[in-house]
Amino acid sequence: MSTLYLLRHGQASFGEADYDQLSWLGELQAAEAGRFLAARVGAFDRIVAGPSRRHAQTARGALAAFEAAPKLEIEPALDEFAHGHTLLDAAHARCLSGGLHWPQTSAAQMRLYGAEIRRWALEGEALPGVPTLDEFSCRAVVWFAQLAAQSPRGQRVLAVTSAGVIAVLMCAALRLPAGRMIDFVESIGNASVTSLAFSGTRRGLVSFNVATASDTAWSSRI
Template structure:
Protein backbone atom coordinates (compact mmCIF):
# COMPACT_ATOMS: atom_id res chain seq x y z
CA UNK A 1 0.00 0.00 0.00
CA UNK A 2 0.98 3.63 -0.48
CA UNK A 3 0.87 6.13 2.39
CA UNK A 4 -0.20 9.78 2.41
CA UNK A 5 0.64 11.80 5.50
CA UNK A 6 -1.58 14.88 5.76
CA UNK A 7 0.15 17.47 7.94
CA UNK A 8 -1.46 20.60 9.26
CA UNK A 9 0.76 23.68 9.01
CA UNK A 10 2.50 25.02 12.09
CA UNK A 11 0.99 27.91 14.04
CA UNK A 12 0.36 30.95 11.87
CA UNK A 13 0.28 34.56 13.08
CA UNK A 14 -3.23 34.72 14.53
CA UNK A 15 -4.26 38.29 15.34
CA UNK A 16 -1.50 39.85 13.23
CA UNK A 17 -2.10 41.93 10.11
CA UNK A 18 -0.55 39.12 8.05
CA UNK A 19 -1.91 35.80 9.25
CA UNK A 20 -0.23 33.75 6.53
CA UNK A 21 3.21 33.38 8.07
CA UNK A 22 4.44 31.25 10.92
CA UNK A 23 4.69 32.65 14.40
CA UNK A 24 7.89 32.08 16.41
CA UNK A 25 6.08 29.21 18.13
CA UNK A 26 5.07 27.86 14.72
CA UNK A 27 8.69 27.86 13.58
CA UNK A 28 9.60 25.75 16.61
CA UNK A 29 6.71 23.38 15.93
CA UNK A 30 7.81 22.88 12.32
CA UNK A 31 11.37 22.12 13.37
CA UNK A 32 10.10 19.62 15.95
CA UNK A 33 7.93 18.03 13.26
CA UNK A 34 10.97 17.59 11.03
CA UNK A 35 12.83 15.85 13.84
CA UNK A 36 9.87 13.55 14.45
CA UNK A 37 9.56 12.59 10.78
CA UNK A 38 13.29 11.86 10.62
CA UNK A 39 13.07 9.74 13.78
CA UNK A 40 10.31 7.71 12.17
CA UNK A 41 12.47 7.12 9.14
CA UNK A 42 10.00 8.84 6.80
CA UNK A 43 11.62 9.28 3.38
CA UNK A 44 8.91 10.66 1.10
CA UNK A 45 8.75 9.93 -2.60
CA UNK A 46 6.52 12.96 -3.07
CA UNK A 47 6.12 16.20 -1.09
CA UNK A 48 3.14 18.44 -1.83
CA UNK A 49 1.67 21.53 -0.20
CA UNK A 50 -1.08 24.03 -0.68
CA UNK A 51 -0.09 27.45 -2.00
CA UNK A 52 -0.24 29.31 1.33
CA UNK A 53 3.03 30.67 2.69
CA UNK A 54 2.43 28.90 6.01
CA UNK A 55 2.29 25.58 4.15
CA UNK A 56 5.62 26.13 2.39
CA UNK A 57 7.29 27.46 5.55
CA UNK A 58 6.21 24.42 7.55
CA UNK A 59 7.55 22.07 4.88
CA UNK A 60 10.83 23.97 4.62
CA UNK A 61 11.50 24.13 8.35
CA UNK A 62 10.70 20.42 8.57
CA UNK A 63 13.39 19.81 5.96
CA UNK A 64 11.46 19.49 2.70
CA UNK A 65 10.73 21.42 -0.47
CA UNK A 66 7.16 20.92 -1.64
CA UNK A 67 5.52 21.23 -5.02
CA UNK A 68 2.29 23.22 -4.96
CA UNK A 69 -1.21 21.83 -5.43
CA UNK A 70 -3.80 24.54 -4.79
CA UNK A 71 -6.36 21.85 -4.10
CA UNK A 72 -4.86 21.71 -0.62
CA UNK A 73 -5.45 25.40 0.08
CA UNK A 74 -7.51 26.41 3.09
CA UNK A 75 -10.89 28.09 2.68
CA UNK A 76 -10.94 31.89 2.81
CA UNK A 77 -11.63 32.58 6.48
CA UNK A 78 -11.57 36.35 5.93
CA UNK A 79 -14.36 36.07 3.35
CA UNK A 80 -16.44 33.97 5.75
CA UNK A 81 -16.12 36.62 8.46
CA UNK A 82 -16.89 39.59 6.20
CA UNK A 83 -19.84 37.83 4.55
CA UNK A 84 -21.21 37.06 8.01
CA UNK A 85 -20.77 40.67 9.16
CA UNK A 86 -19.74 43.18 6.45
CA UNK A 87 -18.66 45.77 9.05
CA UNK A 88 -15.76 43.48 9.89
CA UNK A 89 -14.18 44.39 6.58
CA UNK A 90 -12.62 47.13 8.71
CA UNK A 91 -10.23 45.28 11.00
CA UNK A 92 -10.49 47.89 13.74
CA UNK A 93 -14.24 47.29 14.01
CA UNK A 94 -13.69 43.54 14.41
CA UNK A 95 -11.03 44.01 17.07
CA UNK A 96 -13.14 46.54 18.97
CA UNK A 97 -16.17 44.23 18.95
CA UNK A 98 -14.12 41.33 20.23
CA UNK A 99 -12.53 43.47 22.96
CA UNK A 100 -15.95 44.62 24.20
CA UNK A 101 -16.91 40.99 24.89
CA UNK A 102 -14.30 40.78 27.67
CA UNK A 103 -12.58 37.68 26.29
CA UNK A 104 -11.49 38.48 22.72
CA UNK A 105 -10.35 34.96 21.82
CA UNK A 106 -13.56 33.36 23.06
CA UNK A 107 -15.64 36.04 21.36
CA UNK A 108 -13.80 35.52 18.09
CA UNK A 109 -14.35 31.76 18.23
CA UNK A 110 -18.09 32.21 18.82
CA UNK A 111 -18.34 34.65 15.93
CA UNK A 112 -16.25 32.49 13.63
CA UNK A 113 -18.30 29.40 14.44
CA UNK A 114 -21.46 31.26 13.43
CA UNK A 115 -19.83 32.61 10.28
CA UNK A 116 -18.63 29.13 9.31
CA UNK A 117 -22.05 27.58 9.93
CA UNK A 118 -23.65 30.08 7.55
CA UNK A 119 -21.18 28.92 4.88
CA UNK A 120 -21.84 25.25 5.61
CA UNK A 121 -25.59 25.86 5.43
CA UNK A 122 -25.27 27.17 1.89
CA UNK A 123 -25.56 30.90 2.45
CA UNK A 124 -24.82 33.15 -0.51
CA UNK A 125 -22.04 35.64 -1.16
CA UNK A 126 -19.04 33.28 -1.20
CA UNK A 127 -16.42 32.88 -3.90
CA UNK A 128 -16.21 29.17 -3.04
CA UNK A 129 -19.13 27.26 -1.55
CA UNK A 130 -18.63 24.74 1.23
CA UNK A 131 -19.55 21.92 -1.17
CA UNK A 132 -17.01 23.09 -3.75
CA UNK A 133 -14.33 23.38 -1.08
CA UNK A 134 -15.00 19.83 0.08
CA UNK A 135 -14.97 18.47 -3.46
CA UNK A 136 -11.62 20.04 -4.37
CA UNK A 137 -10.02 18.98 -1.05
CA UNK A 138 -11.16 15.40 -1.62
CA UNK A 139 -9.96 15.48 -5.23
CA UNK A 140 -6.53 16.78 -4.15
CA UNK A 141 -5.80 13.89 -1.80
CA UNK A 142 -7.05 11.34 -4.32
CA UNK A 143 -4.87 12.63 -7.15
CA UNK A 144 -1.90 12.68 -4.77
CA UNK A 145 -2.52 9.05 -3.84
CA UNK A 146 -2.87 8.13 -7.51
CA UNK A 147 0.68 9.38 -8.15
CA UNK A 148 2.17 6.92 -5.69
CA UNK A 149 3.35 3.45 -6.48
CA UNK A 150 3.07 0.49 -4.15
CA UNK A 151 5.01 1.15 -0.95
CA UNK A 152 5.61 4.82 -1.74
CA UNK A 153 4.97 7.73 0.60
CA UNK A 154 3.74 11.30 0.20
CA UNK A 155 3.90 14.18 2.66
CA UNK A 156 1.19 16.81 2.22
CA UNK A 157 1.49 20.14 4.03
CA UNK A 158 -1.95 21.70 4.18
CA UNK A 159 -4.51 23.16 6.60
CA UNK A 160 -7.09 21.90 9.05
CA UNK A 161 -9.98 22.45 6.66
CA UNK A 162 -8.87 20.09 3.86
CA UNK A 163 -7.68 17.49 6.37
CA UNK A 164 -11.06 17.56 8.09
CA UNK A 165 -12.82 17.06 4.76
CA UNK A 166 -10.74 13.97 4.01
CA UNK A 167 -11.25 12.50 7.48
CA UNK A 168 -14.99 13.23 7.52
CA UNK A 169 -15.51 11.58 4.16
CA UNK A 170 -13.39 8.53 4.96
CA UNK A 171 -15.11 8.00 8.32
CA UNK A 172 -18.70 8.82 7.41
CA UNK A 173 -18.94 9.01 3.64
CA UNK A 174 -19.94 12.67 3.77
CA UNK A 175 -19.12 16.10 5.17
CA UNK A 176 -21.25 15.97 8.31
CA UNK A 177 -18.30 15.57 10.69
CA UNK A 178 -16.33 18.47 9.25
CA UNK A 179 -17.58 21.16 11.65
CA UNK A 180 -16.57 19.03 14.65
CA UNK A 181 -13.19 17.98 13.28
CA UNK A 182 -11.94 21.28 11.93
CA UNK A 183 -11.68 23.21 15.26
CA UNK A 184 -9.69 20.45 16.97
CA UNK A 185 -7.00 19.94 14.33
CA UNK A 186 -3.65 20.60 16.00
CA UNK A 187 -0.79 22.54 14.40
CA UNK A 188 1.70 20.11 12.77
CA UNK A 189 -0.50 17.12 13.66
CA UNK A 190 -0.17 14.16 11.31
CA UNK A 191 -3.05 12.24 9.76
CA UNK A 192 -2.14 8.98 8.04
CA UNK A 193 -4.10 7.73 5.03
CA UNK A 194 -3.24 4.53 3.20
CA UNK A 195 -4.10 3.82 -0.41
CA UNK A 196 -4.69 0.28 -1.60
CA UNK A 197 -6.96 -1.86 -3.73
CA UNK A 198 -10.02 -0.84 -1.73
CA UNK A 199 -9.25 2.87 -2.07
CA UNK A 200 -8.30 5.28 0.69
CA UNK A 201 -8.43 4.38 4.38
CA UNK A 202 -7.62 6.60 7.35
CA UNK A 203 -5.53 4.78 9.93
CA UNK A 204 -4.67 7.64 12.30
CA UNK A 205 -5.90 11.19 12.81
CA UNK A 206 -4.41 14.31 14.41
CA UNK A 207 -1.39 12.52 15.87
CA UNK A 208 0.83 15.00 17.71
CA UNK A 209 3.12 12.98 19.95
CA UNK A 210 6.08 15.14 18.86
CA UNK A 211 4.50 18.02 20.79
CA UNK A 212 3.63 16.09 23.95
CA UNK A 213 5.43 17.24 27.07
CA UNK A 214 6.16 20.66 25.63
CA UNK A 215 4.46 24.04 25.59
CA UNK A 216 4.29 24.04 21.78
CA UNK A 217 0.83 22.53 21.32
CA UNK A 218 -1.69 24.88 19.70
CA UNK A 219 -4.95 24.73 17.77
CA UNK A 220 -4.80 28.13 16.02
Protein backbone atom coordinates in the same frame (compact mmCIF):
# COMPACT_ATOMS: atom_id res chain seq x y z
CA MET B 1 -0.68 0.22 0.52
CA SER B 2 0.70 3.73 0.37
CA THR B 3 0.35 6.36 3.08
CA LEU B 4 -0.61 10.03 2.90
CA TYR B 5 0.64 12.01 5.89
CA LEU B 6 -1.37 15.21 6.33
CA LEU B 7 0.54 17.82 8.33
CA ARG B 8 -1.47 20.83 9.41
CA HIS B 9 0.45 24.11 9.21
CA GLY B 10 1.97 25.65 12.33
CA GLN B 11 0.24 28.44 14.21
CA ALA B 12 -0.64 31.32 11.89
CA SER B 13 -0.66 35.01 12.86
CA PHE B 14 -4.28 35.26 14.03
CA GLY B 15 -5.38 38.84 14.59
CA GLU B 16 -2.39 40.36 12.82
CA ALA B 17 -2.60 42.44 9.64
CA ASP B 18 -1.12 39.50 7.70
CA TYR B 19 -2.68 36.27 8.96
CA ASP B 20 -0.98 34.07 6.37
CA GLN B 21 2.41 33.62 7.98
CA LEU B 22 3.67 31.57 10.89
CA SER B 23 3.92 33.09 14.33
CA TRP B 24 7.07 32.50 16.37
CA LEU B 25 5.27 29.51 17.92
CA GLY B 26 4.29 28.26 14.47
CA GLU B 27 7.94 28.23 13.43
CA LEU B 28 8.86 26.17 16.50
CA GLN B 29 5.96 23.79 15.80
CA ALA B 30 7.09 23.29 12.19
CA ALA B 31 10.63 22.40 13.28
CA GLU B 32 9.34 20.01 15.94
CA ALA B 33 7.01 18.38 13.41
CA GLY B 34 9.98 17.77 11.13
CA ARG B 35 11.93 16.06 13.89
CA PHE B 36 8.87 13.94 14.73
CA LEU B 37 8.37 12.86 11.11
CA ALA B 38 12.06 12.18 10.53
CA ALA B 39 12.07 9.87 13.56
CA ARG B 40 8.71 8.16 12.88
CA VAL B 41 8.60 7.97 9.08
CA GLY B 42 12.21 8.42 8.06
CA ALA B 43 11.79 9.56 4.47
CA PHE B 44 9.13 10.62 1.97
CA ASP B 45 8.78 9.87 -1.72
CA ARG B 46 6.85 13.10 -2.39
CA ILE B 47 6.31 16.30 -0.40
CA VAL B 48 3.46 18.61 -1.36
CA ALA B 49 2.24 21.85 0.23
CA GLY B 50 -0.77 24.08 -0.26
CA PRO B 51 -0.26 27.46 -1.94
CA SER B 52 -0.54 29.63 1.16
CA ARG B 53 2.57 31.11 2.75
CA ARG B 54 1.94 29.34 6.06
CA HIS B 55 1.91 25.99 4.23
CA ALA B 56 5.27 26.55 2.54
CA GLN B 57 6.82 27.97 5.72
CA THR B 58 5.69 24.91 7.67
CA ALA B 59 6.97 22.54 5.00
CA ARG B 60 10.39 24.19 4.84
CA GLY B 61 10.64 24.35 8.63
CA ALA B 62 9.86 20.63 8.86
CA LEU B 63 12.18 19.65 6.01
CA ALA B 64 15.15 21.09 7.88
CA ALA B 65 15.10 17.91 9.99
CA PHE B 66 15.74 15.68 6.95
CA GLU B 67 19.19 15.07 5.50
CA ALA B 68 17.65 14.69 2.04
CA ALA B 69 14.12 15.17 0.77
CA PRO B 70 12.27 15.40 -2.54
CA LYS B 71 11.69 18.83 -4.04
CA LEU B 72 8.73 20.60 -2.46
CA GLU B 73 5.71 20.70 -4.79
CA ILE B 74 2.99 23.36 -4.49
CA GLU B 75 -0.57 22.14 -4.97
CA PRO B 76 -3.51 24.63 -5.17
CA ALA B 77 -6.03 21.92 -4.22
CA LEU B 78 -4.50 21.80 -0.73
CA ASP B 79 -5.48 25.37 0.11
CA GLU B 80 -8.01 26.12 2.86
CA PHE B 81 -11.60 27.01 1.93
CA ALA B 82 -11.13 30.51 3.37
CA HIS B 83 -8.34 32.52 4.93
CA GLY B 84 -8.51 33.85 8.46
CA HIS B 85 -9.17 37.46 7.53
CA THR B 86 -12.17 36.42 5.39
CA LEU B 87 -13.82 34.64 8.31
CA LEU B 88 -12.95 37.41 10.77
CA ASP B 89 -14.31 40.07 8.40
CA ALA B 90 -17.55 38.10 8.03
CA ALA B 91 -17.88 37.72 11.80
CA HIS B 92 -17.12 41.41 12.31
CA ALA B 93 -19.74 42.44 9.75
CA ARG B 94 -22.31 40.18 11.42
CA CYS B 95 -21.66 41.84 14.78
CA LEU B 96 -22.08 45.33 13.32
CA SER B 97 -25.26 44.43 11.43
CA GLY B 98 -26.71 43.01 14.64
CA GLY B 99 -25.84 46.11 16.65
CA LEU B 100 -23.29 44.23 18.72
CA HIS B 101 -19.81 45.30 19.78
CA TRP B 102 -16.83 43.45 18.40
CA PRO B 103 -15.13 41.61 21.31
CA GLN B 104 -11.58 42.56 22.16
CA THR B 105 -10.33 39.22 23.47
CA SER B 106 -8.88 36.59 21.13
CA ALA B 107 -10.96 33.85 22.79
CA ALA B 108 -14.23 35.67 22.06
CA GLN B 109 -13.14 36.44 18.50
CA MET B 110 -12.29 32.77 18.00
CA ARG B 111 -15.81 31.75 19.03
CA LEU B 112 -17.28 34.06 16.40
CA TYR B 113 -14.70 32.82 13.88
CA GLY B 114 -15.80 29.23 14.55
CA ALA B 115 -19.46 30.19 14.22
CA GLU B 116 -18.80 31.46 10.68
CA ILE B 117 -17.23 28.12 9.77
CA ARG B 118 -20.26 26.25 11.13
CA ARG B 119 -22.68 28.45 9.16
CA TRP B 120 -20.67 27.81 6.00
CA ALA B 121 -20.44 24.05 6.54
CA LEU B 122 -23.85 23.26 8.03
CA GLU B 123 -26.13 25.97 6.67
CA GLY B 124 -24.53 26.59 3.29
CA GLU B 125 -24.04 30.27 4.03
CA ALA B 126 -22.05 31.98 1.29
CA LEU B 127 -18.87 33.90 2.04
CA PRO B 128 -17.30 36.32 -0.47
CA GLY B 129 -14.86 34.51 -2.74
CA VAL B 130 -15.26 31.24 -0.83
CA PRO B 131 -16.28 27.96 -2.54
CA THR B 132 -19.27 26.01 -1.28
CA LEU B 133 -18.58 23.01 0.94
CA ASP B 134 -19.32 20.65 -1.95
CA GLU B 135 -16.93 22.50 -4.25
CA PHE B 136 -14.21 22.58 -1.62
CA SER B 137 -14.65 18.92 -0.70
CA CYS B 138 -14.66 17.83 -4.35
CA ARG B 139 -11.43 19.73 -5.04
CA ALA B 140 -9.56 17.94 -2.24
CA VAL B 141 -11.06 14.51 -2.94
CA VAL B 142 -10.25 14.71 -6.66
CA TRP B 143 -6.67 15.66 -5.83
CA PHE B 144 -6.35 12.62 -3.55
CA ALA B 145 -7.82 10.35 -6.23
CA GLN B 146 -5.29 11.63 -8.76
CA LEU B 147 -2.47 11.15 -6.27
CA ALA B 148 -3.58 7.57 -5.63
CA ALA B 149 -3.80 6.83 -9.34
CA GLN B 150 -0.28 8.14 -9.95
CA SER B 151 1.46 6.63 -6.91
CA PRO B 152 3.35 3.33 -7.07
CA ARG B 153 2.65 0.90 -4.25
CA GLY B 154 4.31 1.67 -0.92
CA GLN B 155 4.67 5.41 -1.45
CA ARG B 156 4.97 7.77 1.51
CA VAL B 157 3.60 11.21 0.70
CA LEU B 158 3.68 14.26 2.97
CA ALA B 159 1.06 16.96 2.33
CA VAL B 160 1.25 20.20 4.30
CA THR B 161 -2.17 21.82 4.34
CA SER B 162 -4.95 23.22 6.53
CA ALA B 163 -7.57 21.78 8.88
CA GLY B 164 -10.42 21.98 6.36
CA VAL B 165 -8.63 19.85 3.78
CA ILE B 166 -7.66 17.29 6.41
CA ALA B 167 -11.23 17.12 7.71
CA VAL B 168 -12.88 16.60 4.31
CA LEU B 169 -10.33 13.92 3.32
CA MET B 170 -11.06 12.16 6.62
CA CYS B 171 -14.79 12.30 5.88
CA ALA B 172 -14.21 10.84 2.43
CA ALA B 173 -12.02 8.03 3.82
CA LEU B 174 -14.62 7.20 6.48
CA ARG B 175 -17.51 7.54 4.00
CA LEU B 176 -19.10 10.34 6.01
CA PRO B 177 -21.06 13.25 4.53
CA ALA B 178 -18.85 16.27 3.78
CA GLY B 179 -20.78 18.32 6.35
CA ARG B 180 -19.38 16.14 9.11
CA MET B 181 -16.02 17.86 8.57
CA ILE B 182 -17.14 20.38 11.16
CA ASP B 183 -16.92 17.60 13.78
CA PHE B 184 -13.18 17.36 13.15
CA VAL B 185 -11.94 20.70 11.90
CA GLU B 186 -11.95 22.57 15.21
CA SER B 187 -10.02 19.83 17.03
CA ILE B 188 -7.13 19.51 14.56
CA GLY B 189 -4.06 20.98 16.21
CA ASN B 190 -1.39 23.05 14.53
CA ALA B 191 1.49 20.91 13.24
CA SER B 192 -0.44 17.71 14.03
CA VAL B 193 -0.31 14.68 11.73
CA THR B 194 -3.22 12.70 10.33
CA SER B 195 -2.42 9.70 8.14
CA LEU B 196 -4.49 7.86 5.54
CA ALA B 197 -3.63 4.57 3.88
CA PHE B 198 -4.55 4.27 0.20
CA SER B 199 -4.36 1.90 -2.72
CA GLY B 200 -6.29 2.55 -5.91
CA THR B 201 -9.78 3.57 -4.76
CA ARG B 202 -9.34 2.13 -1.26
CA ARG B 203 -8.90 4.53 1.66
CA GLY B 204 -8.40 3.97 5.36
CA LEU B 205 -7.74 6.13 8.41
CA VAL B 206 -4.48 5.21 10.16
CA SER B 207 -4.16 8.05 12.68
CA PHE B 208 -5.85 11.34 13.49
CA ASN B 209 -4.52 14.58 14.95
CA VAL B 210 -1.31 13.15 16.39
CA ALA B 211 0.59 15.85 18.28
CA THR B 212 4.16 16.25 17.06
CA ALA B 213 5.43 18.31 20.01
CA SER B 214 6.19 16.64 23.31
CA ASP B 215 5.57 19.90 25.19
CA THR B 216 1.81 20.58 25.48
CA ALA B 217 2.59 24.27 25.98
CA TRP B 218 3.31 24.36 22.25
CA SER B 219 -0.22 23.27 21.28
CA SER B 220 -2.58 25.61 19.40
CA ARG B 221 -5.47 25.40 16.93
CA ILE B 222 -5.34 28.43 14.64
